[in-house]
Each structure stands twice: as structure tokens, then as C-alpha cells.
Amino acid sequence: MSDTRTAAPAPTAAPAGGAEPMLAVRGVKTFYGNIMALKGVDVDVHRGEIVTLIGSNGAGKSTLMMTIFGQPRAREGQIVYDGRDITKMPTHEIAHLKIAQSPEGRRIFPRMTVFENLQMGASVDGFGHFDEDLLKVFDLFPRLKERINQRGGTLSGGEQQMLAIGRALMSRPRLLMLDEPSLGLAPLIVKQIFDAIRELNRAEGLTVFLVEQNAFHALKLAHRGYVLVNGLVTMTGAGRELLERPEVRAAYLEGGKH
Amino acid sequence: MDVFIQQLINGLTLGSIYGLIAIGYTMVFGIIGMVNFAHGDVFMVSSFIALICFLLVTTVLGITSIFLALAIVLVVAMFFTSLTNWAIERVAYRPLRGSFRLAPMISAIGMSIFLANFVQVSQGPRNKPVPPMVTDVIVLMDNNGYQVTLAWKQVIIMAVTAVLLMGFWYLVQKTSLGRAQRAVEQDRKMAALLGINVDHTISLTFVIGAALAAVAGVMYLMYYGVAHFADGFVPGVKAFTAAVLGGIGSLPGAVLGGLLIGLIEVFWSAYFSIEYKDVAAFSILAITLIFMPQGLLGRPEVEKV
Ligand SMILES: Nc1ncnc2c1ncn2[C@@H]1O[C@H](COP(=O)(O)OP(=O)(O)OP(=O)(O)O)[C@@H](O)[C@H]1O
Ligand SMILES: [Mg+2]
Numbered sequence: 271m272s273d274t275r276t277a278a279p280a281p282t283a284a285p286a287g288g289a290e291p292m293l294a295v296r297g298v299k300t301f302y303g304n305i306m307a308l309k310g311v312d313v314d315v316h317r318g319e320i321v322t323l324i325g326s327n328g329a330g331k332s333t334l335m336m337t338i339f340g341q342p343r344a345r346e347g348q349i350v351y352d353g354r355d356i357t358k359m360p361t362h363e364i365a366h367l368k369i370a371q372s373p374e375g376r377r378i379f380p381r382m383t384v385f386e387n388l389q390m391g392a393s394v395d396g397f398g399h400f401d402e403d404l405l406k407v408f409d410l411f412p413r414l415k416e417r418i419n420q421r422g423g424t425l426s427g428g429e430q431q432m433l434a435i436g437r438a439l440m441s442r443p444r445l446l447m448l449d450e451p452s453l454g455l456a457p458l459i460v461k462q463i464f465d466a467i468r469e470l471n472r473a474e475g476l477t478v479f480l481v482e483q484n485a486f487h488a489l490k491l492a493h494r495g496y497v498l499v500n501g502l503v504t505m506t507g508a509g510r511e512l513l514e515r516p517e518v519r520a521a522y523l524e525g526g527k528h
Numbered sequence: 529m530d531v532f533i534q535q536l537i538n539g540l541t542l543g544s545i546y547g548l549i550a551i552g553y554t555m556v557f558g559i560i561g562m563v564n565f566a567h568g569d570v571f572m573v574s575s576f577i578a579l580i581c582f583l584l585v586t587t588v589l590g591i592t593s594i595f596l597a598l599a600i601v602l603v604v605a606m607f608f609t610s611l612t613n614w615a616i617e618r619v620a621y622r623p624l625r626g627s628f629r630l631a632p633m634i635s636a637i638g639m640s641i642f643l644a645n646f647v648q649v650s651q652g653p654r655n656k657p658v659p660p661m662v663t664d665v666i667v668l669m670d671n672n673g674y675q676v677t678l679a680w681k682q683v684i685i686m687a688v689t690a691v692l693l694m695g696f697w698y699l700v701q702k703t704s705l706g707r708a709q710r711a712v713e714q715d716r717k718m719a720a721l722l723g724i725n726v727d728h729t730i731s732l733t734f735v736i737g738a739a740l741a742a743v744a745g746v747m748y749l750m751y752y753g754v755a756h757f758a759d760g761f762v763p764g765v766k767a768f769t770a771a772v773l774g775g776i777g778s779l780p781g782a783v784l785g786g787l788l789i790g791l792i793e794v795f796w797s798a799y800f801s802i803e804y805k806d807v808a809a810f811s812i813l814a815i816t817l818i819f820m821p822q823g824l825l826g827r828p829e830v831e832k833v
Contacts, residue, residue, distance in 0.1 A: 379710070389707060
């Protein structure tokens with residue numbers, strides 16, 4: 271574990287501190303029918319940061335990820351991206367601002383091949399860098415290359431997860447949102463994915479907003495973290511700092527090592 | 529044997545027309561889960577557009593080459609029928625999206641009645657004839673007076689259908705438009721997340737379905753030489769049967785179903801009774817729905833997601 275520790279960026283080195291955030295979620299309330307799933311959430315993601323959101327099942331993490339894309343729409347509050355209010359913007363236009371999401375449940379197109387799924391990811395980028403980006407994704411997940419003509423619906427869960435992340439990367443996002451990327455993956459692949467996220471962030475300055483059950487890894491990777499409980503942010507701070515807090519350890523890191 | 533070959537030719541011709549209409553049913557069902565009851569009437573409207581256009585082209589413009597005239601009629605009918613269907617989707621179905629599931633279907637029934645009545649009032653309740661367009665026939669066999677013939681118009685129908693289906697297949701399978709269409713069909717929300725404009729894609733589906741129905745409308749007009757305001761219903765239901773038989777949502781299924789329904793209809797008429805040919809088609813609809821609701825090429829219900 272000590273090797274990852276040294277490779278990780280120092281938690282205090284969060285870039286662009288003080289400047290206007292790339293993504294600002296302000297007092298967002300989201301409803302499913304009459305049930306309020308988000309009860310006024312504030313989250314900032316700055317350029318070049320890795321930010322993670324942790325919380326137990328049903329806390330509203332995926333709801334926040336989808337609300338940023340207007341699915342469902344925030345009933346109150348504001349979502350600002352790059353200085354633009356995107357709260358009421360149509361979902362597909364939000365995608366064209368180069369925000370990409372690998373959503374909960376992966377949502378692979380089941381009757382399209384791996385290749386076509388990746389093509390779908392590249393549609394907002396206009397296919398200008400398709401071959402180059404495809405090689406990058408295959409570098410990251412050689413497994414996808416072997417399965418290139420297989421239909422998405424017949425991939426294993428882990429392969430689908432790789433495809434969902436690869437598809438998100440194909441759009442050349444400026445903000446990459448990942449909802450539980452480690453779900454269903456073998457520990458070795460999880461490490462690979464987390465290393466890849468760190469590397470994309472370090473080398474290309476990619477901004478990442480990450481939802482994770484795997485709080486230990488996520489908080490170690492992230493510059494900053496938020497803890498969501500029942501639709502409200504209860505704690506925020508540098509990743510390592512949260513990792514040390516007894517409340518966090520008790521609630522999300524029970525069992526010590528993960 | 530002679531009768532068999534003759535009916536095979538006739539059945540494939542008729543089946544091509546049903547197949548072209550069936551694609552519109554199956555695509556719309558695939559993408560928004562709605563049985564578009566007005567689709568048969570859109571087909572009927574296209575044959576009237578073709579009729580008017582044909583008369584204008586041959587009389588006003590004085591074009592004498594029948595193939596040039598047909599080509600113009602085909603393009604014009606495809607364009608205006610697509611426009612009509614695009615408008616129908618905008619006014620009658622899109623506002624009901626997100627409403628209860630039956631709402632757009634009820635709206636479609638209303639639209640079907642509207643189209644049939646509009647044509648009845650504006651074009652009259654009788655059969656509208658056009659002058660015969662293509663009359664040449666090829667005699668394939670002659671057995672003591674029973675001739676097996678292949679009419680040129682049958683050749684045209686099968687050839688045009690085959691070419692357009694290939695173009696359509698290419699569009700859906702190989703272009704980004706087609707990919708977007710399939711993506712919306714498979715997971716609308718994810719498609720939007722990837723930057724696909726879902727509303728435009730659904731409109732496009734209606735436009736493509738109408739264009740193919742218009743091809744069927746032109747072929748129908750050329751084959752039978754008449755257009756009638758009520759002609760949306762029976763061919764419409766048969767094409768719908770074809771879509772269900774092939775497996776609703778499946779594009780190859782729609783074509784296969786169309787050909788089968790065409791063949792069943794003509795063979796039934798030839799060997800059993802012509803009066804009951806429509807009953808044959810409707811019985812197949814009922815039997816398919818009861819015993820094989822997923823159809824011949826329909827996908828199995830369970831799918832790993
Ligand atoms: N489509 C929906 N309709 C109604 N309620 C919903 C819907 N989606 C989510 N909810 C509810 O909203 C709350 C938040 O759900 P959400 O999926 O955002 O949780 P989560 O933090 O992502 O949980 P998990 O870690 O299990 O993925 C839950 O109580 C859930 O039951
Ligand atoms: Mg979730």
C-alpha cells in the first residue's frame with residue numbers, strides 16, 4: 271500500500287484553489303414524486319481536481335450524478351458549469367459541454383457491439399480523434415479489444431464496467447463523472463482503474479468527480495471528498511483528512527482495511 | 529406448378545409492399561413502444577400524394593418517359609409523406625410523451641380517423657384511378673394456354689424495394705444517424721447522456737418510416753392503378769400483422785413478415801377462397817399473438833443488462 275501512497279498527489283496540492291469552480295452545485299433539491307432525495311446539496315469541483323462523494327446506500331449519490339445531467343431535474347437550486355447555468359439545459363446539450371458520465375448500472379447498449387458502444391461515446395467529439403482515443407482505451411482495458419465485436423449485453427459485469435468507463439473517455443471529457451467504477455471488478459482491475467484515473471488527472475489535468483462505495487481507495491485517491499447522508503452533505507474536506515476522521519472510519523471504513 | 533410460380537411472383541410483389549409499410553410500425557414501436565395506428569393511413573395519404581404528383585408530372589409538365597415520371601413521383605411522395613408524418617408526431621404524439629402509455633395510441637387512432645376523413649372529403653369517396661403506368665409483361669412459361677407472367681411493374685416493385693431496403697439497412701447499421709436511432713431505442717436516457725438529441729432521433733424515426741411507407745404507396749398505386757381513402761386500413765393491418773409475425777421491433781423481421789403475409793394471402797386466394805383472404809391474414813395475427821408473441825425474429829424477453 272505504501273507505493274500507492276507516494277504515487278498519490280499530496281492532498282493539499284488541490285489545484286486552482288480560490289478560483290471559481292468548474293462545477294458548482296448550489297442548494298440542489300431533487301424529488302422522486304413527492305420524496306425528496308436531495309435536500310439542498312452543495313458541491314464544488316475545481317479544474318484539475320479529483321473529488322469523491324461517499325455515502326451509504328440510498329444516500330442520493332447517483333441521484334446527484336444524474337441531476338447534474340438533468341435526469342431528473344433539480345426542482346430547486348442551481349448547477350453551474352464553467353460559469354454557465356446548466357440547471358435547465360437539455361441533457362444532450364450538457365453532454366456537448368464535454369461532461370461525461372459512466373453511470374450507475376453501467377447502461378451499456380445491449381444490442382450494440384463493444385466497438386459501437388465506444389463509437390457512441392465518441393459522438394460528442396465528432397470522431398476527430400477516434401482512432402487515437404480507441405488505442406488509449408484499449409491500452410487501459412486490453413480485454414475490450416479482445417471483445418470488440420461482442421454485443422454489449424453479453425459481456426460480463428466487469429467487462430461492461432470497463433466498457434462504460436471507456437465509452438465515457440471516448441468523448442474526451444473535461445469533467446469525467448464515474449458512479450462506482452470499482453463495482454463488480456476484481457481487486458487488480460480496481461487498482462488499474464484507480465491508477466488510470468490518477469494518471470489521467472496528473473498527465474492531462476482531467477477533472478474527475480467520483481462516487482465510490484470503496485471509501486478507503488476513493489479518499490486516498492481524491493484531493494477532496496464529500497460525505498452524503500440522506501440527501502445532505504454532512505462532511506467535507508481533503509481526502510486524507512476525511513480518511514482520518516473517526517466518524518468516517520466508523521461509518522464507511524468499518525472492518526479496517528478495504 | 530404453373531399456378532404455384534405465378535402466385536409466388538404475385539405474393540412476393542405484394543409482400544414487398546407490406547414489408548415496406550411494416551418497417552414503419554416496427555421502428556416506431558421499437559423506439560417509443562407505441563403501436564402507430566395511423567401508419568396505414570400515412571401510407572394511404574402517400575398514394576394520394578403520388579397520384580396527384582403523377583397527374584401533374586404527366587399532364588402539366590408533359591413528361592412522357594414513364595420511368596422519369598415514376599422517379600419524380602417517388603421522390604416527391606417520399607418527401608411530402610415524411611413531412612406529414614413528422615408533423616403528425618410533433619402535434620399528436622410528442623406532447624403526450626411521458627403521459628400514460630395508452631395516450632399516444634389513442635391519439636394515433638384519432639389521427640388515423642382524421643387522415644382517412646380528410647382524404648375522403650378533399651379527394652372524394654370513390655376510387656381515384658390513374659392511367660396505367662407500366663403495362664408490359666414477360667411470359668415466363670406457357671402451358672397449354674396457362675401463362676406464367678412476370679409484369680414489369682412487379683419487377684420494378686421488387687427491385688425498388690430491394691434497393692431501398694439495402695440503403696435503409698446501411699443507414700441504420702452503418703451511419704451515426706442509425707447508431708443514434710438504435711441507441712435511443714435501447715436506452716433513451718443513456719443516449720441523451722452521450723449527447724444524442726432524443727427528440728430529433730424520434731422525429732427521424734417517423735420520417736424514415738414514412739419515407740418507406742411512401743415507397744409502398746407509390747408501388748401500390750402503380751400496381752393497382754387506383755387510390756382510395758379507406759385503403760389505409762386493410763393494408764395497414766396486414767403490414768402490422770407482418771411486423772408482429774416477424775417480431776415487433778425487428779427490422780429484418782418486418783421484411784420477412786411482409787413477404788410471408790403477401791405469400792400467404794395470394795396462396796390462400798389461389799387455392800382456397802379469395803373472399804376469405806383478409807380473414808387469413810387476421811387469423812395469423814391472432815395466432816401469432818397467442819402462441820408466439822415474440823414473433824419469428826423477435827428478441828427474447830430476458831436480456832442481461
Ligand atoms: N427512480 C426513482 N424513483 C423513486 N425513488 C428513487 C428513484 N431512484 C432513486 N430513488 C430513491 O432515492 C434515494 C437515493 O437513491 P440513489 O440511487 O441516489 O442512492 P445512492 O446513494 O446512489 O445509493 P447506492 O450506493 O445504493 O447506489 C433512495 O432512497 C432511492 O430509493
Ligand atoms: Mg448509486
